[in-house]
Amino acid sequence: MKKNRIVLHFPPRLIDKPITYYLVKDYNLVFNILQAKIMPNEEGIMVLELNGSDKDYDKGIKFIREQGIKVQELTRDVKRNESKCTHCGVCVAICPTGALYTDQKTSKVIFDNAKCIGCELCVPACPPRAMEVKF
Ligand code: SF4
Ligand code: SF4
Known part of the structure; x- marks a missing residue:
């Protein structure tokens, strides 16, 4: 059996595609969004x-990729280098889980590690590269 957290990146033309329906129907996979x-x-x-x-999981992932959807498996931790962060706020709009948010009182950007799923979307978006992948 395989159980993994993954991020699917849909190009705009594929946003409405019912991909999870096919994962259940054709590949017997169980999912939790x-x-x-x-x-x-x-x-x-x-x-x-x-x-x-294992077999169904691999076939399901292959099917997703064949649709033109990028699949990213979540296996690495993301941390913030506090000395590099300028609190510019760019990452706040990008983080899908709310792990990066602005404290209304101080206007500082807070990184809540417990909410971070390691999707790495903030890593290339951060201008001073304060968000770092830990191997
Ligand atoms: S984008 Fe980078 S520098 Fe800007 S607030 Fe987020 S972590 Fe800090
Ligand atoms: S890795 Fe993903 S979930 Fe974690 S802080 Fe960055 S954007 Fe948010």
Whole structure:
């Protein structure tokens, strides 16, 4: 059996495609949607926990990729280098889980590690590269 958290990146033309319906019907996979969000660049992001036999899981992932949807498996931790963060707020609009948010009192950007799913969307978006992937 395989159980993984994955991020699906949908190009705008595929946002309405009922991909999870096919994962259940054709590949016997069980899923739990952890987050779904349309990004500012109109890319759709869906964070899923996907569960099934090794064979079904691999076939299901292959099917998703064949549709033109990028699949990212969540296996690495993301941390913030506090000395580099300028609290510019760019990451707040990008983070799909609310792990990065602005404290209304101080106007500082807070990183809540407990809410972070390691999707890495903030990593290339952060101008001073304060968000870092830990291997
Ligand atoms: S984008 Fe980077 S520098 Fe800006 S608030 Fe987020 S972590 Fe800090
Ligand atoms: S990796 Fe970055 S964008 Fe993704 S959940 Fe964690 S803080 Fe948010």
